[in-house]
Amino acid sequence: MYFIGIDLGTSAVKLLLMDEAGNIKNTVSREYPLEFPQPGWSQQAPEDWRDAVLEAIPRLLAGFDASQVMGIGCGGQMHGLVILDSQDRAIRPAILWNDGRTEKQVRYLNEDIGRERLSRLTGNIAFAGFTAPKLLWLKENEPDNFSRIAKIMLPKDYINYVLTGVHACDYSDASGTLLLDVEHKRWSDEMLEICSVRKEQMPRLYESYQPIGNLRPDIARALGLSQQVLVCAGAGDNAAAAIGTGVIGDGGCNISIGTSGTVFISSKSFASDRNNALHSFAHADGAYHLMGCMLSAASCNKWLMEDIYATSDYAAEQAAISGRRLGENHVFFLPYLMGERSPINDTNARGCFIGITMDSSRSDLTQAVLEGVAFAIRDSVEVARSLGIEISSSKICGGGAKSPLWKRIFASVLNMKLECPASEQGPGMGGAMLAMVACGVFPDVETVCRQLVHVSSAVMPEEDLVEKYEKRYRQFRKIYPALKPLFPQLQ
Numbered sequence: 410m411y412f413i414g415i416d417l418g419t420s421a422v423k424l425l426l427m428d429e430a431g432n433i434k435n436t437v438s439r440e441y442p443l444e445f446p447q448p449g450w451s452q453q454a455p456e457d458w459r460d461a462v463l464e465a466i467p468r469l470l471a472g473f474d475a476s477q478v479m480g481i482g483c484g485g486q487m488h489g490l491v492i493l494d495s496q497d498r499a500i501r502p503a504i505l506w507n508d509g510r511t512e513k514q515v516r517y518l519n520e521d522i523g524r525e526r527l528s529r530l531t532g533n534i535a536f537a538g539f540t541a542p543k544l545l546w547l548k549e550n551e552p553d554n555f556s557r558i559a560k561i562m563l564p565k566d567y568i569n570y571v572l573t574g575v576h577a578c579d580y581s582d583a584s585g586t587l588l589l590d591v592e593h594k595r596w597s598d599e600m601l602e603i604c605s606v607r608k609e610q611m612p613r614l615y616e617s618y619q620p621i622g623n624l625r626p627d628i629a630r631a632l633g634l635s636q637q638v639l640v641c642a643g644a645g646d647n648a649a650a651a652i653g654t655g656v657i658g659d660g661g662c663n664i665s666i667g668t669s670g671t672v673f674i675s676s677k678s679f680a681s682d683r684n685n686a687l688h689s690f691a692h693a694d695g696a697y698h699l700m701g702c703m704l705s706a707a708s709c710n711k712w713l714m715e716d717i718y719a720t721s722d723y724a725a726e727q728a729a730i731s732g733r734r735l736g737e738n739h740v741f742f743l744p745y746l747m748g749e750r751s752p753i754n755d756t757n758a759r760g761c762f763i764g765i766t767m768d769s770s771r772s773d774l775t776q777a778v779l780e781g782v783a784f785a786i787r788d789s790v791e792v793a794r795s796l797g798i799e800i801s802s803s804k805i806c807g808g809g810a811k812s813p814l815w816k817r818i819f820a821s822v823l824n825m826k827l828e829c830p831a832s833e834q835g836p837g838m839g840g841a842m843l844a845m846v847a848c849g850v851f852p853d854v855e856t857v858c859r860q861l862v863h864v865s866s867a868v869m870p871e872e873d874l875v876e877k878y879e880k881r882y883r884q885f886r887k888i889y890p891a892l893k894p895l896f897p898q899l900q
Contacts, residue, residue: 484649485565701789
C-alpha cells in the first residue's frame with residue numbers, strides 16, 4: 410500500500426510517496442510564484458497550488474502501481490486567507506501567513522476588542538499573520554470581494570477541496586485563524602460576529618487524522634488513481650511536521666528551521682502563557698501544543714546567500730566559519746525581514762546588522778545571520794521555560810537543519826540536545842502518516858509515530874560554546890528594545 414504526503418509550502422509544494430512501513434519511495438516538488446505587491450505584503454494564487462499538485466502527483470507515481478495508493482494527507486502553510494465565491498472559485502490571491510498589511514486590524518482586535526477577551530474566546534491574541542485580521546482588512550479595503558465570500562478556507566484545505574469537493578478544515582490549522590475556540594474545538598460565534606462572518610461560510614471541522622472524503626471522479630481519472638482513495642483532513646505545517654518527527658504527548662519538542670522558524674511543544678491538555686507570547690493551538694494527534702513562530706528563519710540565510718551574495722553554494726559560505734570563531738562574532742543580526750510574530754508581535758520590526766566594523770568580513774555576516782535566527786528561536790524557548798516547562802532536548806527539522814554548522818550553533822545557543830529524524834520529510838511525512846491512521850493502517854497517531862519515526866543522529870551542546878553564547882544572547886536581547894521606537898519611523 411502507498412500513501413501520498415503533501416507539503417504545501419510557501420515557495421513550493423513537495424510530495425512524497427510512502428509505503429506502510431514508512432519507506433519513502435519517491436519525492437517530487439514544484440515551485441510557484443510568490444507576490445509582494447507592496448513592502449510587507451505577501452500573497453499567492455490558489456490556482457497555482459492546485460496546478461502544481463495536480464501536475465506533481467502523476468510524476469510522483471511514475472513507475473509505481475497507482476492502484477496501491479490508499480490515502481492522501483496534506484500539511485500546509487498556515488493562516489493564509491483563501492476566499493471562494495458561490496461557484497467555489499478563488500475571489501482573489503490568498504493573503505499569506507507572512508503578510509504584514511494588517512497592523513491596523515491587529516491593533517483593533519488587541520486593543521479595542523481586548524487581549525483578555527480574545528484569549529478567553531480563542532486562547533490567543535491577534536497577530537498580523539492570523540486569518541481574522543485579514544478578514545477585517547478585506548472588509549475595509551476590498552468590500553466588494555468581502556461581499557462575495559461563500560467559503561473561507563486555509564491553503565491546504567483548498568487543495569483538499571480540489572481533491573474531494575469537500576469544504577473541510579482540521580483543528581490544528583483552524584487554531585491559527587483566531588476564529589476557533591481552541592480549548593473546546595469549535596468555531597467561536599463571538600469571533601465570527603466580530604469579523605462579520607457567518608458560520609455557514611466556514612468549513613466543517615475535523616481531527617487531522619479523520620477522513621473527509623474520497624477523490625472526486627474527475628480528479629481520480631486525471632491522476633490515474635482509484636476513486637476510493639481517502640483524503641484525510643491533514644494539518645497545519647508545523648503540526649504535520651511534529652507528527653513526522655514523532656513529537657506528541659506531554660513535553661515533546663520540535664524546532665523547525667524552514668522559511669519560517671518554529672518551536673513546537675506538545676501537550677495532552679490545553680494551556681496558554683499569561684502574555685500569549687506563544688500560540689496555544691490544537692495538535693494533529695487530537696491534543697494540544699504551544700508554539701512560537703518567527704516569520705523569517707532559513708529565509709534570512711536564503712536572502713543573504715542568493716539576493717545579496719548572488720550564490721547558491723551555501724556550504725562554501727559556511728565552510729569559511731571555523732569552529733574557533735563561534736561565540737566570538739562581533740556582528741549581530743536581527744532576523745525580522747518580514748516583521749515578527751513570536752514573541753514580540755511587531756509588524757514594524759525589520760532586519761538589520763549591528764556591530765559591523767572595518768574588519769568585518771563576509772563570513773562574519775553569514776555567521777551573524779545563523780546566530781541571529783538561533784537567538785530569536787531561543788526567545789520563544791525562554792517563554793516556555795518561564796512557564797516551568799522543562800525542555801532538555803528537541804527534534805530539529807527543516808531546510809536549515811541540513812546544515813551541520815547551524816545545528817551546532819542551535820544546540821549551544823539553546824543549551825539542549827537536538828535529535829535529527831532519520832527521515833527528514835517534515836510536513837509531507839506527517840501528512841502521509843495521518844492518512845495511514847485515516848485508512849485504518851494504524852489505530853492512532855501515537856502508534857504510527859512510535860513505529861515509523863526514528864532518530865538517526867544527535868547534536869549535543871558544547872560547554873564552552875554554551876557559555877560564550879549565553880553572553881552573546883544577553884547582548885542580542887538588548888538590541889530590539891533599543892531599536893523598537895525607530896522601526897515605525899522607517900515605514
